């Protein structure tokens with residue numbers, strides 16, 4: 255019998271690979287509530303390795319794959335330990351961990367569609383002594399879906415405003431929107447890059463993992479011809495359901511479009527910021543024309559230059575953070591994976607077929623049992 259009143263933990267390292275977000279979550283009438291959260295940073299060498307693998311700059315042999323899977327699992331277990339210590343929570347009072355893992359490849363279309371999140375869940379269960387639910391995307395992909403985005407179900411539960419069309423915009427490495435329609439319908443998809451390309455260009459030209467506040471972009475001038483060239487990527491015109499990742503939008507993608515043309519690094523950064531803002535605004539105009547407000551979450555809420563540009567493009571819609579609704583924009587994804595773990599233990603579906611394109615609702619994830627004798 256599942257104890258539905260217990261605490262859960264949600265874990266995710268997203269496409270920015272900036273750290274492992276860990277959230278301790280309680281439930282009240284099935285609604286998740288954040289109790290405590292932290293971001294456990296990746297050691298720099300590991301972050302670089304994950305990025306190289308995710309962008310196909312490093313081809314992994316099976317031994318290297320196995321080692322990376324375990325190393326990521328160990329870091330996820332460390333994040334759990336830190337979360338329990340900081341919050342003063344004994345492991346025994348946590349019913350389960352929902353671990354998204356680290357996406358290293360996402361190819362949900364074609365003859366053999368797949369999506370790959372790694373971070374050995376048995377290692378997390380063994381080290382934390384807590385049951386782990388993981389592998390949340392593959393059942394949806396097996397059912398013909400994209401396996402992503404999964405957050406729209408949680409956005410609907412926490413942020414829908416009956417009678418109004420509202421958009422939730424996640425600005426992670428990749429950007430995705432959820433459209434919460436006035437009539438209750440929920441749709442959503444990945445619009446394209448958010449911070450991933452901005453981070454990569456910042457690292458290459460300034461040695462900084464991200465462009466704090468968007469200052470680097472703000473120091474340059476957007477180039478119209480380059481922007482038009484980038485927006486020609488066929489992904490932007492694809493109809494939903496659709497999802498993407500670092501295997502598509504990465505520095506190699508950008509370099510191929512820059513070709514032999516010379517731009518100042520700051521002008522490219524400004525153009526990348528405009529690419530994120532324009533592709534998001536175009537998607538909202540096309541799929542949520544009647545939206546009255548847009549709620550932001552994900553690390554991009556801290557990029558003042560990006561938020562300012564989005565505000566201009568989305569005018570007259572109101573643009574605020576999910577924080578205005580009492581939802582921490584930095585930990586919504588981790589909170590959602592705690593909810594998904596609970597759904598799995600309750601035998602309830604986690605996907606929204608109208609979003610992912612799956613043939614139907616599916617119970618998502620697999621359970622990795624903790625060692626019973628040590629509890």
Ligand SMILES: Nc1ncnc2c1ncn2[C@@H]1O[C@H](COP(=O)(O)OP(=O)(O)OP(=O)(O)O)[C@@H](O)[C@H]1O
Pocket residue numbers: 267268269270271272424425426427428429449450452453464465466467468551552553554556557558587
């Ligand atoms: N102060 C800041 N200024 C500018 N950008 C910032 C700032 N703080 C965070 N960011 C951006 O937010 C990113 C992290 O966002 P987030 O944690 O939401 O991404 P993610 O969860 O890895 O991605 P995804 O949602 O695609 O899986 C950083 O890589 C950085 O680009």
Ligand SMILES: CC(=O)N[C@H]1[C@@H]2OC[C@@H](O2)[C@@H](O)[C@@H]1O[C@H](C)C(=O)O
Pocket residue numbers: 268269357360369401402403404405406424426427428429430444497498499587
């Ligand atoms: C395959 C994968 O990891 N996709 C991520 C990624 O990061 C943002 C966007 O692309 C979204 O589709 C998804 O993550 C969130 C957690 C989701 O499933 O809603």
